[in-house]
Amino acid sequence: MFVVDCGWPADDDADDMHPDMGKQQPRTNYKLAQNPRDVLGTINWARVDFILISNYEQMRLLPYITEYTEFSGPVYTTEPTKVYGKCVLEESIQVAQGALYEDAAGSSSKMSSQRGLLYSPRDIVAAMEKITDVRHNEMISPVPFVQVYTRSSGYCIGAGNWTVEYKGHRTAFISTSTFVSCLHPQEWDSTVLREAQALVFCDAVDPAPSSTGSGEMGDEGSWQSAHVSQLLNQLCSTAISTLKQRGRVLLVGEPYGVTQDIVQLVSENIVALNLPQPQFVFVSPIAEHTLQYGNIMGEWLCESKHALLYLPEYPFSDKELRKKGHLHFVSSLADLATKSIPQGNWFVVVPPSDTETLNHFVRQWRQDAQRCSSADMASGAGLAKFSILIHDDDTARAQRLVNRLSVGTELTYVPVARRFTFHSIEQCLAAAERAHHVLVPSHVYARLEAKAGRYEFRMFEFSHLQATTVDLDTDRHLPLDIQSEMTRRVCEGGKQHALVEGKLSLSAGRIRLECRDEDAAPSEPTAETAKPKTEVGSQHKLGSADSANAPALTQRDLARWTPEKLADELNGVGLNASVIPASPGSRAVQVLVPGGSATIHLDNEWLVDCSSSNVNWTVLTSLRKVLKAA
Template sequence: MPSISVVSFSPHERFHLLLCELDDTMFIVDCGWPLDTLYSDQPDDTGKLRTAKTDTRLDPRDALSTINWARVDFIILSNYEQMALLPYITEYTEFSGPVYATEPAKAYGRCVLEEGLSAALQGKASATMQGGSSSSMASTSNRPQSSWNHTANGWDKWQAQLPYTQRDIVAAMEKITDVRHNEVISPVPFVQVYTRSSGYSIGSANWTVEYKNHRTAFISTSTFVTCLHPQEWDSKVLSDAQAIVFCDAVDPASHEDDEVGAARSNAQVLQRINQLCSTAISTMKQRGRVLLVGEPYGVTQDIFQLIAEHTQSLNLPPPQFIFISPVAERTLQYGNIMGEWLCESKQALLYLPEYPFADKDLRQKNHLHFVRSLADLATRNIPQGNWFVVVPPHDTATIDYFVRQWKQDAQRCSSAELASGTGMAKFAVLMHDDDVARSQSLVNRLTVSSEITYVPVSRRLTYHSIEQSLASATHAQHVLMPSPVYARLSASASKYEFKMFEYSHLQATTVDLSADRHLPLNIQKEMTQQIKSNGKQCAVVTGLLSLAAGKIRLEYPEGHGLVQTLTASAGSINNDHSAVPMSSLPRDLSVWTPEKLADELNEIGINARVVVDIPNGTAAASSKPELQSTSQPVKLIKIVVPGGSATIHMHGGWSVDCTSVSAQWTVMDSLRRVLKCA
């Protein structure tokens, strides 16, 4: 009986590093770690970070050293936020297996890693200058200035803030295998892996790992929101999984509204983005300047797009859009290059002469500028006037500079200058990061609270949306959640048929993937008898299964076999033993119509459709004597499920024709659910 073990190594709820073990198969789901904990604190004399809260800010070396990397078979990455430790894992451990991610996750992930490395080097350079050191940064850029070096005792000693170099990032990216949504890959024998869109960012993925006919879904950072530019959430990841592992949920402090549903999520996200845009437009109408604190990807791209559209629709002079980041130019271009990974509305624009984003038009008009750092800004000739500046939240030095400079300009601006339009007295600071703790820390260090507009745009799944999504987990037997999520949802676990488990930091949680979706007992006995009489080890049901008065029974015409045993060759052996005569089955399902049954099956996640069949000359007519006397079309229900298909006959009594045991389990269990709820 297969089992799955999950151990969480990242101490932060938003970032994941899950070590999973399926029998003898071991793999890693995501390599996330909070980057700001790596480059915001300096190491102490022992080589460990100076941290105020050791339970939430840990040295990743201590966690990763407990993993036997030689036994890890493969790594799967969900989005660009969950790649912080990948270069260290691929370059400084014994891991040698494949790494899988979508093309956009790989491209954006490299940008995130390079931006973090740049921030760490800038922070170290600033610390060196403040300490009065005259050593040159150029002399240390090529040696492992930002990596762990091996010492005589075999352990790594902390040398700088980030555990990798630019060379390590390039090498790690070359080891990633690109995959597409719904593509099936087999990293090791007997294991199949495929991915579906999580809706969170361009190329973001939720993974399904199939092992011994058991499917385990890993739900990484996801969202139901459909009003942004990434491809939408694909709910099929839940409907066909027997075990589900949720990785995170949004901080309740950043999600004030408890209402759920995709429509409500869209309305709330749009409301918050519009609030930020309204503040920016209002400031620029008064010839002011705007500072947007946000990464040059994700929601920042949607806010930038809306502000550019609003200024054009209101006939306002377009401001000078300035992105201060070493990767901003690439990240904005990826939106068009990887157009097939966008939402449907953006994909539709790819087939028109229009460009899906505003950056191309602004670049042609010389209103869009990309600056690698604040030092490079002094060398650029950017027109004065309305500025819309985008700065990453970790670049606190640049944020402090603009706030201090603009505040001084506002104090020096005279009424005459303001009247003539040559002075700048108005400015605004916009923040949308849904990491409340990080944003609040940044707000506290800025001394212009009246000019700061903090509106967290939270897109991740909430506790309530997770509970809502479980309704579509029709095949789920086990659901694993982080301890904070489990604490909020465990009270409602009794209303589900699956079992709910929790996992916590550095604690192993193991569950047995038992197949508790069994056939009814009377059918199992008949199959066992047929298997024993033929001396076989397994059997496949290819005949008819009957429903009568809500009970599932064997049904087939006299003189025809139902159970067929598998042989080494393509042939099969029929057994003529009669289990249940058709005449003894009661008929008590006349209230159901094919349309009603198909709708109910679709409601619980089964792909069912009604088709019209003419009985004459068909297999359905030959197997039912009562249908042979008429040539009138009859309605059948066709069902397609993982592992096979089925046909439900409802004329003159119900019967189900299944092509495989796995399809039989799925269809019969679904019918049992429908009849039970009716």
């Protein structure tokens, strides 16, 4: 058992769930109203063998998992993901602490602060120490008989898609990915699609076409059909046009990822047009570190920037800007007041979660524009012009930013489509040569459902935080005991193949073959054959009399149990069990576990009815332990 990615919606995503925002329903694919502690409590972390992290956006819950749950296995990710992930976690702590300060002053951002303070800075350091660095295409074995490796996803520096291989069967987990080849991260590796028998698409953007009036959000098709390089050039042109008029630009984005490409494009075009270089100001406590990491991790960059490693120059322009005094870093809005930054053309980068800083610049620049006289505008000495640029490809999240800033025609929204959409997933499915099963988010499945019949594989849908069961009816790999039985039959018959007859059963998550061998002499029941038998399905019968391998001893043992005794024994092994009030001719025990419940009917044949596969695993394992000890 393993976990892929430990992400959670960012703090700015909590605004839709705030009681002051009314009953607006989020449109993106996984806006969650649950508390992360409650969600994590539904998992038996003691049974999780290892964790795989795809990119630095998928680490928000990792410190809580490693420090406050029973998880004790290894965590695997690439070196850039670990480095950038630590920066993101540290920033979330500072944002949450700021939210707590606002709460004390009478503001209401409890949801954000509650999420951010799941752990402390010391927990972040401890979690980072438990991470094992891996490289793309490096084969690792977290547990016996399991091999794991990652391929580049193209999304950000160090991002990858994990493939888990067990006995030759490969399952690929396609996390946040992109086909774009004009950005600075290492390009998408399509090998992940051609190798796997099962594909799980963990993340895809859910476009929510809408209009903001003067903001011009545009519809889904207009920006999906355009190449990302065209969208970046459009953002760059808007910024340069504003800077030409002695204006100022506010870029809403994190100080890493595609923001680095936009800043470099603006800087290079300013030099090419022989215009005065603006002052680039990053308002973030982690911006200085993240820009430096991009320069020193050249081997994780795209081919064009990777080639610069062999030349005496850096892949990005921030070193040159710093040398000329045009690059400034401030940790917060309060820190900005203590910095001496030349006036004039400013290009400011602010994370979308820092609403206080965003509101400050919009309010201040609007006042400057209103105070600017016509004479100042004619002479070019005024500061009347300013632009706000948003590049988030999650249109619902960008819509909230537009509504929050409310700047009318001064805002330019150009979604840089970096994450997979259902169009991208459709291209992936065409290249899935060996796939037998595909799992996609529900909003993607709704758009592909009509075309699912033309594929050779079976397609399933899932929703976040909802248990999904996939019936792997093809390419089933037999356990070792079944393979041993087949080998024995082959050797006895002196043939290259043999027909094995029997019944497949599922017991506590293990598949077992129960054969009926009439020629074999009856033997005494062993510890293995005396185990309770279960049939495949949501209802499990223990001690069935029609099984050749169910000895009379098991039936007598089951008949001696009472509901009260069974409930006491189950409580003794850590379950919450209680006796259901008896009905005529029926005896039953109810078991409550995180994530569901189960009912055990103590009739002639015990019947275990579980609400989910996770509950099935937990209850049957504990029940087996109780029966063994009896």
